[in-house]
Amino acid sequence: MVQPSTIEADVIVVGAGLSGMIAARKLLEAGLTPVVLEADERVGGRILTQEVLPGVPVELGAQWIGDTHERMFRLAAELGVETFPQYDEGATSYELVGSGVLRENEFHARFESELRELELVLRRLDVLADDVPVESPWSAPRAVEWDAITAGAWYDAQGLSPVARTLLEICTVGILAVPTAEVSFLHLLFTIKTCGVTSELFAESEGGAQTTRFIGGTSEIPNRLAALISDRIVLDVPVQLIEHSADSVTVHCRGGLVARGRRVIVAISPTLAGRIMYDPPLPGIRDQLTQRLPNGSAMKAFFIYDEPFWRNDGFNGQLISDVGPARMSNDTCIPGDDHGVILLFLEGDQARTYGRLPENERREALTAELVRHYGGRAANPEFYVDGEWSERQWTRGCYNANHGPHVWTTYGPALTRPVGVIHWASTDTATYWSAYMEGAVDAGERAAAAVIAELS
Template identity: 40%
Template sequence: MEMPDAVVVGAGYAGLCAARRLRTAGLDVLVLEASDRVGGRTLTARLPGGWALDLGGQWIAPAHTRFAALARAYDAKTFTGHTQGDNVLVSQTSHRRFSGRLPPLPPHATAVLALALWKLDRLTTRTLTTAQAERLDSTTVATWLRRRLPVPQAHRLAEAILGAELSVDVASVSMLALITAIRGTGGVRAGTEAETTASLFVDGADGPARSIAAELGDAVRLDTPVTSIHDTGDDVHIAGVRAARAIVALPPPLAGRIHYTPALPAARDQLTQRTPMGAALKTCAVYDTPFWRGDGLSGLALDLDGPMTLDASRPGGPGLLCTLANGPAARRLTRLDPAERKATIVRSLVRGHGPRAAHPVDWHEKNWSDDPYCRGGYNAYFPPGVLTTVGPALRTPVGRVHWAGSETATEWAGYIEGAIRSGERAADEVLQAETRFRDRLVVPD
């Protein structure tokens, strides 16, 4: 039986960064990954000519300091996404060009939306009492929006934007969960600025993950699903391996599918049952050139009856219009057969970018809910009542088993940055927990 110091379950950014930190500390570490690739919820496809196309997470913002450190360490080049030109707000019956992050609304609707955003920002900066937290946790985002956005135009836009961010309909998420997520990005304004100033990776967002895996070499084992973990009290047994500690770097609902001996505490078990994955469908239409730029368009289109569209073209490469459909929109589209789904999305592209968008030369898509080792995206979400009852179990180790994954991050949860930070935090827990490892804590690069 192999006996590494630690075993990491999952080779997404969380698991790989945990393993990298443990390896840097001098530990013998093994990473077990169920799928045939590394990168988790990042996935890069290749176009003719070698151009990268991200079908999963892709952005890095100035505030993503740990992701930036990895990019520097592995010489992963980034570029600023195209933002020049007008954005577009479209529906089945309308087409409006605008500048700035939010589309123009009638003055009364703008005032109501601004007041609601101010109140939301205030909630993220306040220290909540237990009673306030419980009240917010029992209130859905949809209910809060209905109470504060009585103007239909403002209400519909807010639901569309927040639903896209949460990857689920706003009636399924608690206000406390939304506030916690916004707080983890530094507030409403900081989160918005991070998104509007984000960059992309020239060679794909999974590049640093692949570099870490290459550095770890044979310590990363693909096609190795973990179905059980036995904590003897003295060590952990996983897939024929015995180690001092284990880090499970999976989304909570997938971590809950593993059989644990002894059984998990009730709070941790209920947490994994009550945190479903969001729904996310990402597509990319490929064109010979980014023709919309010549029309003075940025490539950003908010379709109130369809997915959001973004320009993901690499410098000097073909034109890429990437669409993101989340929550109910993703579920509606994935129920269609592939040809009908493509036709529906292309109609949305035409609404936003004109008739030349009707004829992409190539097409790629990824339904993350169908991925057997992710089962959704961007991340797991917290329905009403979860955070204030079993939420503390999200990061609390159970015996010799520690938890990582973007959902467990205290900053930038739901982002690649959050996954990286969670893996490093779990690695530090392992180093602190074992007396013989404590003098090996690593200073971040």
């Protein structure tokens, strides 16, 4: 990586997450010179693999891709990163609405009609989502009506049983990482549409967003991408000020680095983009938008055992629960390694409440939950690690930006519309699998294509 004090380039890219690096590579391919300015001491942003024991990489950030994540499959193949399927054999364990702990077959037998109700609501969501244009959700025929209510209010109005309503909350918070009472119903429909249908979003096998993982860890993707353009990336240079005119930009970083170019692509989440100073100031609509797009709250906690003992008991490592800190879990063992690795998700209010506790108290509460589902062996992990994303200065929450009521219909066009020579990327601006790595690639490609069109 280079470290000069003044840089000239055609295009300055802010942020060496997936979106920014994809944009930079596309610019290079088009014969333009980019430079990527990254605040952190590493690339990858919301992708963060940590090798916690020899041969055991865990994903504190992004982990899976799904069958329709075409750009990510292509990218992995091109970078030589191999993939493997998510383990999915055995039963899920449930504990919902006072049911006590139930194996999947018991749960399905007891709550058959509630699960049918859930299925019907998901089908209804798919039909409504189909009316939302991903490029301009605010122009959907019922946009104003849908943007005036929260997803939670719409769910509440469906007359669902407690089990169906609770499951719906859990799977939605599992995607958006905020309680449904904070999300615009239009935003929920937009999210569904950018991913296809609800079954693509919620299912783990046969489609779904979580079918496939990366050998060596997800960070192999940004690390190998960075290696291809390493002379174009500067680390540890937080962008603080962007001066812009009709045909040029001057970008100032903490530490004194100045980068001059003809365009800038800001490839960071909208809320962080709003913390950069702009001279002249951005239009009011853009600033008001970034004031209204908070990142969600999610964290991942990993328990590592000497073996995946739950598999021997016929469990797939997934739990779905409304008791305890984690609403969901996954078997995240590493192929070729004997350890048993189980991941618990804390999302929305759970991340806010338990994320603020000392680690030992959080770990204790999570252990109790695992023991209820998988028995006493769960009490003795060899290793524990978790990751809190709102504490990270250059992320400040995840998985992505959340649109509350009225935001899409009042400020929507400002999300992606360039301001003169300033273009916007990051997964939060994507129209395909927004919030996911696939969306980061989609957004990076879109912003780069727009800049290439302007400069050629």
